[in-house]
Amino acid sequence: MVSATVGERRGQRIMKVWVTGAGGQLGKDMVRILGTSHQTVGFSRLGWDVAQSGISQKLLAMDPPDVVIHCAAFTQVDGSEENQREAFRVNTWGTHQLAQSCRVLGIRLVYISTDYVFSGEKAIGYVESDWPAPINVYGKTKAMGENWVRKRCPNHLILRTAWVYGHGGSNFPKGIMQRAKQGEVVRVVDDQRGSPTYTVHLAEKTKELIESPLTGTFHIAGSGDCTWYEFASEIFRYAGYSPASLVRISSQELDRKAKRPSISILRTERLPEKGVDPLTHWKVGLDDFFAEKAVVKDD
Template identity: 50%
Template sequence: MNKAGLKEGEKLNIVVTGAGGQLGHDVIQCFQREKGVSITGFTRLEWDVTDSIHTTRMLDQFRPDVVIHCASFTRVDESESNPGLAYQVNVDASRQLAQECGRRNIRLVYISTDYVFDGKNQEGYTEYDFPNPINQYGRTKRLGETWVQKYCPHHLILRTSWLYGAHGHNFVQTILRKAKQKETLSVVTDQVGSPTYTGHLAKQMKVLLQTDAKGIFHTANTGSCSWYQFAKTILDFARINVPIQAILSSQLNRKARRPASSILLSARMMAEGYQLMPHWKEGLREFFAQGREGKKA
């Protein structure tokens, strides 16, 4: 790992917010195997990022070299009905954490989303495209990005999309559960994106932290598909034969609009010589190969 500023024999001290979630869990597992690293994860009960006093105390107590900020309010529809809570977690908490990390010269990794884009570009989005979120969740995550950029010089903003892993609730787990219960499956076919396996994102994060990488990177599994295509592939991998009905987003009557196309293209990783993340089907294949389907957080 990058040990700039550390004395010989010292370990890079990393702390993780939101460690009880699917990404936080895999980040802990990934970095625990790394020599020269000490990593400590905190669930939202152990570190309430919306409590500014608590955040200050945690940073003073653990004195990290790196903070990986996985804590986030990710419930897209609930963000519309409870915009204040989404703002409190994704904007206010991120702003304060960025300020405190900036004061202490701590490197901050902020996890962002494909939903900062409006979805009008069917070819996908690079780090150089201008964000234009169309729902409250996307707006709060974009505001979080801007505060991190403003207050923390040593920052990494990792935009990712359609996350799934073994721990926590996600699309893959939902499809498998409903299929096994013989429920009728209806999945939208007019939203396209890049499904991303949390294990692969954690590994890519480790690669970037081994360098002096800074700024915004798109870190999603390569390739793209619709939610309908993703669901069919999940069932194919699971060897479950259940019919799926293709529907339009308008038939779901959800509170929040979703971008029609939120494919993340990793232009910076290509330009700067980093290896791109594996194809999204490879992520799904690894998920199943490790026997992770059906687990709960």
């Protein structure tokens, strides 16, 4: 369990916020960012295994928070195909229990979801009103988690995001740079398009939303879009690596167990409708990532 300090903020009620999955890259930044204005406590899996029967009700009843940010998830996309039972246990059953407990105790629930709830067939990308149609087990478990949140906890925010990266764990930019540093030829797919999202920007927008009365489903991902190869090219440019060692390939060449959506672009209609700015362009997120990299020690 990790607590964050609370900064004074004139005119803003200080809330008690709990974050599941605080050991992950997004959870860490949620605790750090929310902790600047709210009494924030982060729980790793050891402190709060959301899939354990009865544990959410027991923990929340002891000292109910105002808000739970549910970042905990079984996020291994290929691993979900091999271990479907665990993926459903964490992403669906665990979310069902948490949503039920939050409703009973009057707690607002924020569920972090994914672009993988969509099929990837819509060329212009997806907005909040598009119907989910996942094509892999991971996406199915997250879509079912969304449904339980809607059914069990009316006071909720479902925040779909995509291609998340930050300083607190393993992710695409860090993996790309590590391979380039070792002198490898880096092969990256160029037939999947999405919306890279910096964890700090996502946490800041989450903070803005929980300080508002809004409920429902919102897409929070970096504006604009790119392929994984185009994303890698920008990373190479920022890090100063030679583009000659970056090679574009097709998804078929990777031969992964789980099928990936070819289009993972998340656009938002609901944020502007509610007077809330979308996230900045994904290149701004990458710029901020490298700016902070100079002062943040990566795990």
